Amino acid sequence: MSKNTAKIGVLLVNLGTPDSTATGDVRKYLREFLMDGRVIDIPFIPRWMLVNLIIAPFRAPKSAKEYRKLWTDRGSPLMFHTEDLTAKLKEKLDPKKYHVEMAMRYQSPSIADGLKALNKGNVKKIIVLPLFPQYASATNGSVIDKVMEEARKWQIIPNLSFVTNFVEHPLFLEAWEELGREYIARENYDMFVFSYHGLPERQIKKGSVDGYCQLSDKCCANYTKKNQFCYRSQCFFTTRLIAERLQLPQEKVKTCFQSRLGNDPWIKPYTEDLIKEMAAEGVKKVLVFSPAFVADCLETTVEVGEEYKEEFIELGGKAWDLVPSLNANDTWVECVKSIVEQES
Structure with missing residues (x-):
């Protein structure tokens, strides 16, 4: 009986x-990003008007200036760091067993193109790994949604596997x-701040199981089966796990959220x-992590x-x-x- 050698x-x-x-x-990027119904979760018509008539036209020039501050000869750091990660992963995995592609949820290379390349390679299974440690509907959920949208166009759909989060993975924490430790060895910091990308409170509540969400520090201090997909809870959990590894004093560790958009409570x-x-309070020296x-x-x-910093x-x-x-x-x-090997 012949063995299936498909990758x-x-x-x-x-x-x-x-x-x-x-x-x-x-x-163009802002329009595609913000028109995603999982990012701005309001009905299509008001979302279209908000994005295309207000946010994109007025925010684009300002955002373009911000992007110029971090652009390099290789282009966008997010792009080339993801390219480097992909290249290194290809070197680590057995090329006879795995076919690796990268994609961006918005713009290029697209998820459609990435899936097309894998499908063309006649793979027997596709492992989709959204590079977002903590699950959120606006990130991991959106990627999964887009993959399913593309896959349902195919006549033959291979086995699909999705990684929803990896906050507890020991190598993620070790990295x-x-x-x-490189910074802590050089400086005596007064405070350690863990700043995560924010989300509207309504999105957290919409994902709550049986209305369990309390949006409180007491609730988020315990990572349980009821709040395991609560983004805020996952962020606090990530902070605790990294802080424990670094043996940081609990009173010197803070978790917070950045990047608010609009007037709704985040x-x-x-x-x-x-x-x-x-x-x-007189804090003078701060070390900041952004583990989202x-x-x-x-x-x-x-x-x-x-x-x-300014x-x-x-x-x-x-x-x-x-x-x-x-x-x-x-690491x-x-x-x-x-x-990837665990999902194989």
């Missing part, structure tokens, strides 16, 4: 980035520990509010690394150091390899 397909998916820093390309505490509180991001991007390099220093702080994202860190590559 297992692996699709790594990150958020996405404009094709360039030109205002037109940034506007952050390695990066954090999950708290807000990073900008925490900065003011720390400055008022595995590749440096606008939200890490510019928002946390530059804008928040605000903290203006308020009397002396040091605001940002631990870089995992990018193509070797992180081993983590992705381990996740």
Whole structure:
């Protein structure tokens, strides 16, 4: 009896980035990103009007300037770090067993193109790994949604496997520990801040099982089967796990949320509010982690690394150091390899 030698397909998916820093390309990216019903979860017509008549036209020029601050000769850091991760993963996995592709949820390379390449390779299974450690409908959920949208067009659909989160993976935690220790060895910090991308509170509540969500620190302090897919709970859990590995004093560890958009209430505490509180309390030296991001991007390099630093220093702080994202860190590559092998 002949053995099936078909490969297992692996699709790594990150958020996405404009094709360039030109205002037109940034506007195009914003429109695709914000028109996703899982990102701005309001009915289509008001969402279309909000995005196309207000946000994209007015925000694109400002965002283009922000993107120019982090663009390099290789282009967008989020893009080339994901490319480097993919290249290293290909070297680690057996090429006779795995076919690896990368994609972006928005813009290029698209999920459709990534899946097409895997399908063309006649893979027997596809493992989809959204590169977002904590599950959220607007990130992991959106990737899964898009993959299913594309796959249902096929006559033959291979076995599909989705990784919904990996906050507890020991190598993910070890990678952050390695990066954090490099900074801790050089400086005596007063506070350790873990800043995650924020979400509207309504999205957290919509995903609550049987209305369980309390949006409280007491609830999120315990990671249970009832709140295992609560994004806020997962973020607090991630902080605890990394802080434990680094043996950080509990009273010196803070979890907060950044990148608010609009006037609706988002999950708290807000990073900008925490900065003011720390400055008022006389905190001078802060080390910042952004464990919701595995590749440096606008939200890490510019928002946390530059804008928040400037605000903290203006308020009397002396040091605001940002631990870089995992990018193509070797331990992180081993983590992705381990996740893929576990799903195989």
